[in-house]
Amino acid sequence: MLRPLVVAAPFLLWAFVGYVHAVTIYGPAGALRPSGTASSSGSGPISTGTLVNTQWIAALNAYNDVKLQAPALPNPMPSTSFAIGVANNAAGMGGLSIPQKGNFFGFSIEMSVVEQVLGLNASFIQIPFLNLLATVADRGGSVRIRIGGNTQETASLVDSLPNNAMIGKDKSVIGGSSRTAQTPTLEYTDELLYLLSNVSSLVNAKWYLGIPFNDTTHLRLQIAEAADSILGDNVLGYQVGNEPDLYASHERRPVDYSPQDYSDEFGVMVNGIHDDKKITRTGNLIAPSLQGTWSPEDLWSTGYLDAYGSSINVLAMEHYPDQNCAAEFPDGGFGPIKNPQDVFPNYLTHTSGQNLVKPYLNTAGIAQQLGKEFMMFETNTASCGGFPGVSDSFASALWAVDYGLQLAYSNFTGALLHVGGQNVSYNPFTPPPTNLSLFEKWTVGPIMYSTLFVAEALGTTNTSRVVDLAANGGNEFTPAYAIYEHDTLSRIALVNFMQEQNGAGSYSATISVGGAAFGESNSVPSQVKVKYLLAPSVSEKEQITWANQTFGGRFQVDGRLSGQEVIQTINCDQSANTCVVPVPGPGAALVFVSNDAQASSDPKASQTYSTTTVTNAIQTLTIEPSVLAHSNGHSGNFPLSGTSKGGANAALRLHSIDHSVVLIFVLLASFLTFVH
Numbered sequence: 191m192l193r194p195l196v197v198a199a200p201f202l203l204w205a206f207v208g209y210v211h212a213v214t215i216y217g218p219a220g221a222l223r224p225s226g227t228a229s230s231s232g233s234g235p236i237s238t239g240t241l242v243n244t245q246w247i248a249a250l251n252a253y254n255d256v257k258l259q260a261p262a263l264p265n266p267m268p269s270t271s272f273a274i275g276v277a278n279n280a281a282g283m284g285g286l287s288i289p290q291k292g293n294f295f296g297f298s299i300e301m302s303v304v305e306q307v308l309g310l311n312a313s314f315i316q317i318p319f320l321n322l323l324a325t326v327a328d329r330g331g332s333v334r335i336r337i338g339g340n341t342q343e344t345a346s347l348v349d350s351l352p353n354n355a356m357i358g359k360d361k362s363v364i365g366g367s368s369r370t371a372q373t374p375t376l377e378y379t380d381e382l383l384y385l386l387s388n389v390s391s392l393v394n395a396k397w398y399l400g401i402p403f404n405d406t407t408h409l410r411l412q413i414a415e416a417a418d419s420i421l422g423d424n425v426l427g428y429q430v431g432n433e434p435d436l437y438a439s440h441e442r443r444p445v446d447y448s449p450q451d452y453s454d455e456f457g458v459m460v461n462g463i464h465d466d467k468k469i470t471r472t473g474n475l476i477a478p479s480l481q482g483t484w485s486p487e488d489l490w491s492t493g494y495l496d497a498y499g500s501s502i503n504v505l506a507m508e509h510y511p512d513q514n515c516a517a518e519f520p521d522g523g524f525g526p527i528k529n530p531q532d533v534f535p536n537y538l539t540h541t542s543g544q545n546l547v548k549p550y551l552n553t554a555g556i557a558q559q560l561g562k563e564f565m566m567f568e569t570n571t572a573s574c575g576g577f578p579g580v581s582d583s584f585a586s587a588l589w590a591v592d593y594g595l596q597l598a599y600s601n602f603t604g605a606l607l608h609v610g611g612q613n614v615s616y617n618p619f620t621p622p623p624t625n626l627s628l629f630e631k632w633t634v635g636p637i638m639y640s641t642l643f644v645a646e647a648l649g650t651t652n653t654s655r656v657v658d659l660a661a662n663g664g665n666e667f668t669p670a671y672a673i674y675e676h677d678t679l680s681r682i683a684l685v686n687f688m689q690e691q692n693g694a695g696s697y698s699a700t701i702s703v704g705g706a707a708f709g710e711s712n713s714v715p716s717q718v719k720v721k722y723l724l725a726p727s728v729s730e731k732e733q734i735t736w737a738n739q740t741f742g743g744r745f746q747v748d749g750r751l752s753g754q755e756v757i758q759t760i761n762c763d764q765s766a767n768t769c770v771v772p773v774p775g776p777g778a779a780l781v782f783v784s785n786d787a788q789a790s791s792d793p794k795a796s797q798t799y800s801t802t803t804v805t806n807a808i809q810t811l812t813i814e815p816s817v818l819a820h821s822n823g824h825s826g827n828f829p830l831s832g833t834s835k836g837g838a839n840a841a842l843r844l845h846s847i848d849h850s851v852v853l854i855f856v857l858l859a860s861f862l863t864f865v866h
């Protein structure tokens with residue numbers, strides 16, 4: 191997908207310059223960046239003074255400074271030196287998942303924040319967003335993004351909006367009397383769909399959209415009509431109904447609204463969609479997207495799947511392990527505000543993911559029988575904005591690695607991490623607030639790194655079958671998974687939820703492959719490659735590295751990884767059939783058992799690209815392409831100098847970038863929405 195772009199880049203570059211105020215610019219095989227930032231190295235701080243000193247920004251949950259205490263080491267301590275035995279052939283292992291794809295983890299983006307996250311229109315795309323998507327797509331083959339959420343239910347596609355805007359927030363608020371029940375209504379133009387289409391032309395991104403379900407007597411199917419024609423294959427499907435089991439409590443339906451009522455209404459939608467000849471794609475609905483108030487079985491027992499299964503492509507659920515609603519709605523009847531420190535340990539254990547999947551194992555089996563995908567369509571650490579200090583800590587990154595692999599093992603086929611607004615602490619990525627949207631001032635959340643880990647763990651062959659190894663006697667602090675591709679062991683993922691204290695808390699796993707226990711020959715290779723996900727502590731918010739690379743700290747992110755990629759080589763003892771892999775506490779390790787396994791999920795140099803958007807109020811911009819966007823390919827094949835952020839080595843000069851460009855962002859005041 192990206193290759194033609196790179197070839198065409200010089201032409202595009204100049205075309206764009208003439209087109210608008212150098213709004214979106216792609217560089218010839220390299221980063222284009224404003225001068226003045228070019229010399230800042232990946233680790234060097236970019237001045238954020240004006241941002242962090244602004245009180246109203248500091249008060250937003252996306253930038254909270256809560257730093258929690260690491261939980262004490264478990265008592266009793268698990269063994270910190272244990273053996274893991276796996277078969278080399280899938281046939282020798284029990285309980286493998288169905289084949290999974292590297293795009294397992296994707297993103298769910300609240301419709302009301304599209305302008306801030308994706309861009310203002312089809313010609314003004316947020317380059318950090320493209321770069322972030324590319325980091326996932328380069329590793330997992332593609333990236334799936336849902337645009338929707340509560341706001342999809344009352345959103346309307348209109349022909350045009352004042353000031354040529356793409357999205358307008360209607361002042362009227364639909365919903366009941368309580369604040370928790372209200373949602374601002376959105377209007378948008380088809381420019382939004384062209385924007386998605388343009389993103390897909392630059393990164394291998396696929397989309398899920400939502401058809402409004404607020405009113406089944408007056409269907410509004412325009413989004414599907416338009417998206418089918420504008421997005422074609424890049425739209426994967428349409429969600430119909432978002433958390434219908436919360437409609438009653440959100441005062442959108444009568445208090446006695448039942449699974450049968452919802453099922454009947456869904457039928458009305460199915461018929462409407464069927465009868466609409468402008469909707470050219472069929473059988474691609476996503477439903478029922480229950481939040482958990484109803485169990486899936488409550489709905490299946492109405493005959494829902496028999497009646498409508500043929501219209502549905504993805505069975506979906508939306509669930510968070512906890513909620514922080516009392517903080518957001520102190521008078522909302524949610525009881526006392528939870529203390530993040532108290533819930534912190536709940537995220538530092540394998541049991542979190544296990545408990546999350548448990549209510550859905552039956553449905554995962556049903557989905558398989560029906561040949562449907564089964565997705566956790568919206569999820570994150572905690573609804574109602576997450577827990578400051580938890581949702582944005584390294585603990586959340588380890589939690590999401592384990593949760594993602596647990597979902598894959600449990601035969602979900604994907605999970606979308608939710609991106610809310612500026613006032614939530616769980617975002618994988620957050621654009622800068624309002625008018626401060628300067629180039630490379632984004633912030634990534636720790637769970638963004640989990641998406642890279644899981645994408646690489648599953649790779650690009652579409653054959654990855656995952657098994658929870660119940661390692662170390664099934665200990666909850668030291669989980670491990672094996673991944674088989676083409677029915678052969680390819681990778682092992684090891685997680686350490688413990689925080690090392692007084693020299694205790696790290697562990698070593700002694701991995702054996704094949705051998706008599708599996709009726710196979712001894713199969714450890716002579717060496718394995720290992721990539722680590724690391725941070726100084728479980729409460730760390732910024733200094734997080736994946737294979738020694740980082741997106742950067744708060745307000746420092748342009749979407750590319752920087753720093754020297756480090757892939758460890760660990761020599762194995764083939765006569766003993768063992769490889770000893772240390773896992774620091776806290777941390778996670780991805781062990782590539784074969785070179786093929788690594789090549790399959792390694793970001794390809796040929797697919798990398800880098801970009802910038804020119805939104806700085808700089809009269810004359812120097813834009814410098816660096817050699818590679820992010821990461822540097824294969825082990826042992828060290829990149830050219832200058833691959834890290836800021837390691838630019840060439841310069842193109844663009845003149846006369848107008849001051850007005852910076853005003854573009856002076857309208858994005860309300861990134862604060864009623865979301866999870």
Ligand SMILES: *[C@@H]1O[C@H](CO)[C@@H](O)[C@H](O)[C@H]1NC(C)=O
Pocket residue numbers: 343344345346364375376404405
């Ligand atoms: C559904 O949403 C549309 C658009 O916001 C609104 O005009 C309509 O009144 C809503 N219908 C109901 C029943 O709330």
Ligand SMILES: *[C@@H]1O[C@H](CO)[C@@H](O)[C@H](O)[C@H]1NC(C)=O
Pocket residue numbers: 312313384385388391
């Ligand atoms: C993006 O969309 C606009 C409007 O639909 C189109 O004119 C433009 O060529 C597209 N740009 C790219 C980079 O695809």
Ligand SMILES: *[C@@H]1O[C@H](CO)[C@@H](O)[C@H](O)[C@H]1NC(C)=O
Pocket residue numbers: 249250251517518575613862
């Ligand atoms: C952000 O969320 C907190 C609750 O976590 C709330 O008290 C505060 O008012 C919100 N801020 C804005 C600007 O909405």
Ligand SMILES: *[C@@H]1O[C@H](CO)[C@@H](O)[C@H](O)[C@H]1NC(C)=O
Pocket residue numbers: 285286287288551558599600601
């Ligand atoms: C996932 O599906 C496979 C294939 O049907 C099955 O063998 C396995 O037990 C399932 N895993 C779980 C955790 O239910």
Ligand SMILES: *[C@@H]1O[C@H](CO)[C@@H](O)[C@H](O)[C@H]1NC(C)=O
Pocket residue numbers: 624625626856
């Ligand atoms: C950005 O917005 C803030 C808050 O609305 C305002 O105080 C500030 O002056 C604005 N800055 C610029 C450069 O427009």
Ligand SMILES: *[C@@H]1O[C@H](CO)[C@@H](O)[C@H](O)[C@H]1NC(C)=O
Pocket residue numbers: 291331650651652
């Ligand atoms: C994996 O599946 C995707 C569709 O989801 C497809 O585009 C891709 O070509 C497949 N890759 C392989 C190696 O089969």
Ligand SMILES: *[C@@H]1O[C@H](CO)[C@@H](O)[C@H](O)[C@H]1NC(C)=O
Pocket residue numbers: 232233738739752753754756834
């Ligand atoms: C990790 O990256 C940093 C920053 O780029 C670099 O200084 C350091 O040398 C790297 N570590 C190794 C072991 O290469």
Ligand SMILES: *[C@@H]1O[C@H](CO)[C@@H](O)[C@H](O)[C@H]1NC(C)=O
Pocket residue numbers: 210310311312313314354854
């Ligand atoms: C896209 O948005 C930018 C920034 O507001 C504006 O300058 C440009 O005219 C818009 N382009 C279109 C085609 O609407």
